[in-house]
Amino acid sequence: MAVEATAEKNTGAAAPESGDRRSRFRRICVYCGSAKGRKASYQDAAVELGKELVERGIDLVYGGGSIGLMGLVSHAVHDGGRHVIGVIPKSLMPREVTGEPVGEVRAVSGMHERKAEMVRSADAFIALPGGYGTLDELLEVLTWAQLGIHKKPIGLLNVDGFYNFFLSFIDMAVSEGFIQEDARHLVISAPTAKELVLKLEEYVPDYEIGLVWEDQGQITHGFVPELEPGIASS
Structure with a gap:
């Protein structure tokens, strides 16, 4: 079982120099x-991830709860x-938003619009532990990467081995011929x-x-790999 090996193939770029915490990402979903x-x-x-984004000057896109x-x-x-951007369907607001909302809230009509807006607004994606909804969002953005709709990086915060089962599933699907070897490293x-x-x-x-998507620009903005010093989203 190659739990952490899925990242090795795509980490060939030079790491930021020690002490340089400026990120190439404007926002992470x-x-x-x-x-x-x-x-x-x-x-x-979850708290440590938030602090890490702050330390690197990265804004947050999330589900709005x-x-x-x-x-x-x-x-x-x-x-x-x-800056925090929360994207949430109007129907979920009474259930998942209590007290004062955090940051900017973008109320949308439904789940499909929510997921598309989150993808459009972010330069990379991280999944913390979660349930059906988290897996739904993760698998959709991963499928879009597999289909060439975007090239944004996708990460799992594998807290206490929470995602070991999922990484094992990917390995199994590769070995059984349902996922290409190259796509495993997404x-x-x-x-x-x-x-x-x-x-x-x-x-x-x-x-x-090698696929060309006519509506790609409507689904997701292209990833911006570098930022000038001091640039942040509004």
């Missing part, structure tokens, strides 16, 4: 649960002075926020399917 999970380590990981891991990561980023994983964000920074796309 974080997928995570509206529950906190039973382990304190999941909650700690103020509860569970969504609430923890969004408050960590917002309290650190970075998934990057690491056990800590610091290590994962660094791997995303170093990611070099090397998977090409």
Whole structure:
């Protein structure tokens, strides 16, 4: 079982020099649960990820809720002075938004619009532990990468081995001929926020399917690989 090996092929770029925390990403989309999970380590990981984004000057795109891991990561980023964009269907707002909303809230009509807007707004994606909704968002953005709709890096924050089962599934699907070997490396994983964000920074796309999507510009903006010093999203 090659749990952490899925990232090795795409980390060929030079790492940022020591002490240089400026990111090439404007915004990272974080997928995570509206529950906190039973382990304190999941909650700690959400807060640490938020702090890591702040330290690197990265803004957050997320599912818009103020509860569970969504609430923890969004408050960590917002309290650190970075911009937070929450994308949430209007029907879910009474259930997942309590008290004052965090940052900018973009209310949308449904789940499909929510996922498309999150992809459009972000330069990379990270999945924290979560349930069906987190897997739905993760698998859709991963499928879009496999189909060549975008080339943005996708990472799993594999807290306490939470995603070992998923990485094992990918290995099995590759070995059984359902996923191409090259597409296996579309998934990057690491056990800590610091290590994962660094791997995303170093990611070099090397998977090409050769499809042309007429509506690609409507689905997702192209990834901007570098930023000038001091540039941040508004």
